Amino acid sequence: GQQLNQSPQSMFIQEGEDVSMNCTSSSIFNTWLWYKQDPGEGPVLLIALYKAGELTSNGRLTAQFGITRKDSFLNISASIPSDVGIYFCAGQLGPGGYNKLIFGAGTRLAVHP
């Protein structure tokens, strides 16, 4: 079945550093999404990407939809302690809320003050 490879698995950084994580797939997706999950909570959407090559920002977060439609990256600039959590990429075959998501295994981010 479809699988997403997300890397790195975990990161330990100092407050103020920039962070980069990425996701690759053997299959093409029409939508890429990035989520953050805090302990005991469900994933919360950070950024959605709908077009190959699209670069989108949300505050300190920037994400890009790869040209091949098989990859995406997420950057976090000037990290702060509340950025701690697990970040998931997810691919979707179609836009909107009518299609299932395929998730990566997550990147666990720890931020040291």
Place this chain on the structure above:
Amino acid sequence: GAGVSQSPRYKVAKRGQDVALRCDPISGHVSLFWYQQALGQGPEFLTYFQNEAQLDKSGLPSDRFFAERPEGSVSTLKIQRTQQEDSAVYLCASSAAGGYTFGSGTRLTVV
């Protein structure tokens, strides 16, 4: 309601017991999804409803898993004769035309 509500938050079941997990989606959301999240993994798709119709159940791991949404709002995921490998967080999500909203999940531990 304002968000997706799941109950119970935690469930401990003895091996072989049946369990029922409830999801209250956002009012008016047509689509409802169930995902299973094993420890240290990303969520994996189980099943999808559009209103009361179960349009995709390809992710259900065995015939011990059953989901329903009889009136197109509240949904129940039932697991019969639970086994240790069923231990996971079960997430429900609902959506309209836009993106998903996930609930906080039910953590199921089978002992």
